[in-house]
Amino acid sequence: MEELKRRIQQEANIVSQQVLNLDKILNHQVDPPFIMEMGKQFAKRYREDSITKVLTIESSGITVGFATALELGVPLVFARRKKTLTTETEVYAERVPSFTKGIVTDILVSKSVLGPEDRVLLIDDIIANGDAARGLIRVIERSGATLVGLGIVIEKSFQAGARTIRESGIRLESLVQIQSLEQGEVRFL
Numbered sequence: 001m002e003e004l005k006r007r008i009q010q011e012a013n014i015v016s017q018q019v020l021n022l023d024k025i026l027n028h029q030v031d032p033p034f035i036m037e038m039g040k041q042f043a044k045r046y047r048e049d050s051i052t053k054v055l056t057i058e059s060s061g062i063t064v065g066f067a068t069a070l071e072l073g074v075p076l077v078f079a080r081r082k083k084t085l086t087t088e089t090e091v092y093a094e095r096v097p098s099f100t101k102g103i104v105t106d107i108l109v110s111k112s113v114l115g116p117e118d119r120v121l122l123i124d125d126i127i128a129n130g131d132a133a134r135g136l137i138r139v140i141e142r143s144g145a146t147l148v149g150l151g152i153v154i155e156k157s158f159q160a161g162a163r164t165i166r167e168s169g170i171r172l173e174s175l176v177q178i179q180s181l182e183q184g185e186v187r188f189l
């Protein structure tokens with residue numbers, strides 16, 4: 001997606017060789033028509049796959065997840081990141097390390113919104129080590145739903161997440177792939 005590459009070059013900040021600040025594109029501010037375009041891209045790739053639900057994780061996956069779900073005409077489910085007042089028996093809960101916050105959080109999905117009848121498209125903003133995605137994949141497995149594939153806006157290909165998920169036989173589509181953040185420069189694959 002050329003427009004996304006252009007915006008990353010202009011509006012993202014390199015925090016370190018591992019981390020890109022995307023506050024102006026995905027994590028703090030979003031341009032609605034541009035997010036809708038991302039949703040169209042994912043919907044186009046998964047249109048023929050009889051998706052019944054889009055699943056994402058709060059908070060930064062919600063905008064793109066919403067755009068994708070709208071395009072596909074299905075509900076969006078967003079996993080919550082911490083304990084709620086719901087009792088444990090009513091939710092699928094998985095513990096995942098948070099890449100950016102350096103802490104472990106619980107991700108929760110209510111059993112009332114995901115079940116064996118669902119065919120799920122998993123959407124997220126960025127993939128690094130793949131912990132968030134794997135946590136969501138475990139939630140889908142435990143619910144008995146079918147994981148159809150993943151749609152990731154920005155894949156950092158120099159980290160292991162996307163590769164290991166593909167190697168396990170799961171379809172993963174990303175809109176851009178970043179090869180490196182070295183020498184103060186964003187390099188795309």
Ligand code: 5GP
Binds near residue numbers: 125
């Ligand atoms: P993972 O679980 O794949 O290691 O990390 C994925 C999550 O961490 C994403 O949902 C994303 O919010 C956050 N993340 C990982 N790498 C980056 C990064 O370079 N920049 C930003 N802004 N978020 C990141």
